[in-house]
Amino acid sequence: MRGLLLIDKPKEFTSFDVVAVLRGITKQRRIGHTGTLDPMATGVLPVLVGNATRLADILPSNDKAYRAEFRFGIKTDTLDIWGNVLRREQTCHTLAEIEAALPLFTGDIMQMPPMYSAVKQNGKRLYEIARKGGEVARPARPATVYSIKIIGFDEPEQTLTLDIHCxxxxxxxxxxxxxxxxxxxCAAMSSLRRTMACGFSLTQCVCLAQLKEDGAEKHLLEPQAALRGYNEVRVSEKQAARFLCGGALDISRLTLPAVPATSKAADEYLLVYHKYRFLGVGKLDETAKQLKVRCLFD
Incomplete structure (x- = not known):
């Protein structure tokens, strides 16, 4: 069994909990998720199964979309409502104030990662330090927020719901x-649902209970589904045989796509087919003028 499963991650599950459940359902050991979601967050979690796990580091799209709820007047050590409360206060923010402030958080911005995060500093993950009661100075990191849309604001309750594409x-x-x-x-996040990851939306996902009832095979996508945005190249029978034996292909003998891929990273790779048979992923070496084998799936 190999391919891609699109899971709607439930609340109170870590991403690794989901992987453990899927190992039980599929009887496969080689399973890996493509992006961590906090335990209290829900939503899109693409999971690679079998030898499709080798695609994890070349997925073409790293963009995400979320629906998030914020609650004003509370600050915690985890920056969400499930942490230890450090401060509470009455707030009376208006929609106009929020609308004026949000543009400051779009585009290329700098963020300080939360102490409860998987970021490593001096060889240790920040959450490991935080769980022992520690806190360390940490540099701000660049982030990109493409858009923020207000979905709702409850002024009496001081809660704000946003759609965020980042x-x-x-x-x-x-x-x-x-x-x-x-x-x-101050403010803390009170709910988070990932609505898009790796180009896949919530409508394409299945919950764990449904997956268990139906069987994984019903919902398993082909490995190349994870590589949406990559261009394709068709090769001859002789070229296919060479490629499947690990041999590089001469670029001058290939008809390369004229249209650029959807991302800079995807420009380096091509999905290689012989007729309608998916052989694997090739990496372009412009210096050697060759298409080299990145991974095989035939």
Whole structure:
């Protein structure tokens, strides 16, 4: 069994919990998720199964989309409502104030990663230090937020719901905390649902209970489904035989796609087919003028 499963991750499951459940359902050991979701977050979690795990480091799209709820007037050590409360205060923010502040958090911004995060510093993950009661100075990191849309604001309750489209590595909890600070108060994230990852949306996902009932095979996509955005190249029977034996192909003997791929990373790779048979992924070596084998799937 190999391919891609699109899971709607449930609340109170870590991403590794999902992998453990899938190992039980599929009886496969080689399973890996493509991007960590916090335990209390839900939503899109693409999971690679079998030898499709070798694609994890060349997925073409690292963009994410989230629906997040923020609650003003509370600050915690985890930057969400499930952490230890450090401060509470009455707030009376208005929609106009929020609308004025949000543009400051779009585009290329700098964020300080939360202490409760998997970022490594001096060889240790920040959450390991935080769990022992420690805190360390940490440099701000670049992040990109493409858009923020207000979905709802409950002024009496001081809760805000946003749709956020961002690049991978953006911390929504930090964005929430920074927004609260910018408005002169504090805020904590109260819910998070990932609505898009790796180009896949929630409507394409299946919950674990349904997957167990149906069987994984019903929902398993081909490995190349994870590589949406890559261009394709068709090769001859002789070229296919050479490629499957690990041999590089002469670029001058290939009809390369004229249209650029959808991302810079995807420009380096091509999905290699013989007729309608998927052989694997090739990496372009412009210096050697060759298409080299990145991984095989035949």
């Amino acid at each position: 690049a991978g590595g953006t911390y929504i909890r930090s964005l929430c905390d920074d927004l609260g600070e910018k408005l002169g108060s």
